[in-house]
Amino acid sequence: MRRLQLVLKLALIPLMVVSVARAQSPAEKGLAIAQEADERDTGFGDFTANMQMILMNRRGQKSERKIRIRTLQVKDDGDKSLTIFDTPRDVKGTAFLNFTHKVGDDDQWLYLPALKRVKRISSRNKSGSFMGSEFSYEDISSQEVEKYTYKWIRDETHEGRECFVIEYYPVDKKNSGYTRQVTWIDKKEYRVWKVEYYDRKNSLLKTLTVKGYQKYLDRYWRCDEMFMINHQTGKSTRLVMSDYKFRTGLKDSDFNQNSLRRVR
């Protein structure tokens, strides 16, 4: 019986590949690629990681933040995530809880340890800077398929990898900081290698480059480093990721206001 299921699954794989590769409109093809990338990253359950954020201004002055992240996949909705700040020391213990939704606004809370206060915040602040970095809230929040419409532009070899080049258009046009994001996704593993962000006036604002993908649980790709440069201000932010742990046993109850208050 188990073997039969396996055979059936194997038989389906060529069909899925065909569905992506079949001649479609550029919009359909873009969506299919985004769905495939999302599908390939589904099922990890939960993961935790450490993040070092290095901010650099035009004059090359650096400042650093240490952050921990915890993410839980939610069935039929966006991920839940908890972000905890360890440095700078004056904001140590500050924590950010985000419930991503496939449709509609996300739910966000901020915990301020000095006052022991949990504050519900408006998630419309998508284009706002995350901790003074070149990453905005929309850059770091869970990238749900439903949050964008898509268009396949061309295929291109990028740093030796065959890639799809796709444009992402935000569904929430009013609150997004971008008109479009041009994304390079490799054909083999559906990993994002580069993103160009165009501002509301459609001029190039930022470029993200991603390095050092590693495979976890034999299936899920996570990067070691992301580098975001703002072309308009000359400022940049490097994110160095470490200590990825998957299926750590995080539950729904680790992502509520109580756990937000408890977190260290």
Added chain:
Amino acid sequence: MKISAGRIILFVAMCLLAEPVAVLAHELSGYVSAEGRFFFNDPALSEQERDSGSFAFQPEYYHEWEDGSAFLFVPFGRLDSADSERTHFDIRELNYLRVCDDLELRLGVGKVFWGVTEFVHLVDIINQTDLVENIDEEEKLGQPMVHVSAPRDWGVLDLFLLPAFRERTFPGRKGRLRTARVVDTDHPVYESDSEEYHVDFAARYSSTIGDWDFGIYHFVGTGREPTLLPRVDKKGRAIFTPFYEQINQTGLDVQLVTGQWLWKLESLYRTGQGDGFFASVPGCEYTLVGVAGSDMDLGVLGEYAHDDRGDNAPTVYENDFMFGLRLAVNDADGSEILAGLIQDLDSRSRALSIEGSRRFGSNWKLSLQAWGFLESAADDLLFNVRDDDFLQVELAYYF
């Protein structure tokens, strides 16, 4: 799951008996700071000193076991050059936390905040205000407690048993920002015969439903806000004696998010201090993202405070409108400015406050705070501090 008293006692007993496993972290953090308060005018009373300087420290020791239980110790101390009452020491937190299944138990001295508004913290009641620290009433004294919290799908139930009471701190004779009569904190009077050892209780239910966050609670015990009784001390000086009544208080806090708007309400009904009364603070906040093409966010706040007791209320906020602007620069130094205007609606009393802060490097933080008591009517509490416009500069080192 039903939560009965028996269950809770069993849970508390089990938590105390269970052996925690391996050690994960011994963590020491905190800050030390130096502060100067500079007043623009001579004090109203000759016994008051003009300016003051002080040092404060607040280390924090945290230890967590592998099962998620934790120990926290946060002492606080300040040495002040002018006011002997502001020179004080407190244990802000000293508690043990244990998480069992989906119940949390916190035993010891803790700190809890309830509320949603920015200018007034009306419903916040568990911890006593450390008024000598800051007139914004946001600094709190540590409160001994047994706190059980049960987060469920239908919301969170919090139960508190508070076995000891903390008196509010008030500035001393040489200090500024006080009533003309000094509050005699050495001789408080209590309604309860058990005085500061009356056991208080509180229960709160809170939940999030869609865009709504709300909490409702009931508190029975010693009121945190004393009635100040005019008396004469042994040396024949006019003083205030703080009188702490037994009160019942029901409080509500609600917040709604609609796009860039936040709508807020805090409301309470209290009995035990004369006639029963209501007090409320409705308010709203709108955030403009990326003002003038920059990375800066500007928050615009409006709040209105009403207290049934009117001018007899022992608070500035009895029929006042508050307007605020909050600028978050979103730079690497975390620069922020908050400006607020408080206008009494039945007198001409008006106060202005501005606070700002930024980081230097990764460990230093400079904070400025200024208050201007622009106008005050003789029957308003602000009249007491009419000459006390000041600028406060604080430099803190975080480790």
